[in-house]
Amino acid sequence: MDIFTAFFWVVTIAWLIFSLKKDKSKTIAAVRQSGGMMKGIAGDIIGILLLIGLILTFVPPETIKLYIGQSNVLISTLVFSLVGSITLIPAFVAFPLVGSLLDAGANLIPIVAFLTTLTMVGIVTFPLEKREFGLKFTLVRNLLSFGFAILIALTMGVIL
Secondary structure, three states: OOHHHHHHHHHHHHHHHHHHHHOHHHHHHHHHHHHHHHHHHHHHHHHHHHHHHHHHHHOOHHHHHHHHHOOOHHHHHHHHHHHHHHOOOOHHHHHHHHHHHHHOOOOHHHHHHHHHHHHHOOOOOHHHHHHHHOHHHHHHHHHHHHHHHHHHHHHHHHHO
16 A cells, blocks of 8 residues: 555545544444445446456557557547547446556557546546537547647656
């Protein structure tokens, strides 16, 4: 366990103790409610993690390293940013997937482009966003998000 995880555990436990002392019945009710919510999404989380495991089983690390690690960084960044723009994956699934891809030898820049476009650009949700906010707003937001996602990926490549 790293220092940040330990810190968050300590802070969480401290707040829980504080909350229990302040109002025990409300705290217990909140813990029960959050436990029920976790039971509701546990199946989805397990299914998604199994899907990531299957993908990483059938796509060997050598293939990942070849296409995301050793290929032209600019082309793979553009390709993975487009894939991220089209894909709709929850962030809590995307982060472990990205970590697994990095462990398998993927280059950081295309992976960051994938992750940022995944969370910032919404091709799949475009029709809904267009209906709610209008075409101009949706286009501008998605284009700016795509551009900033590329900029973030390139910056992370320089920093790290």
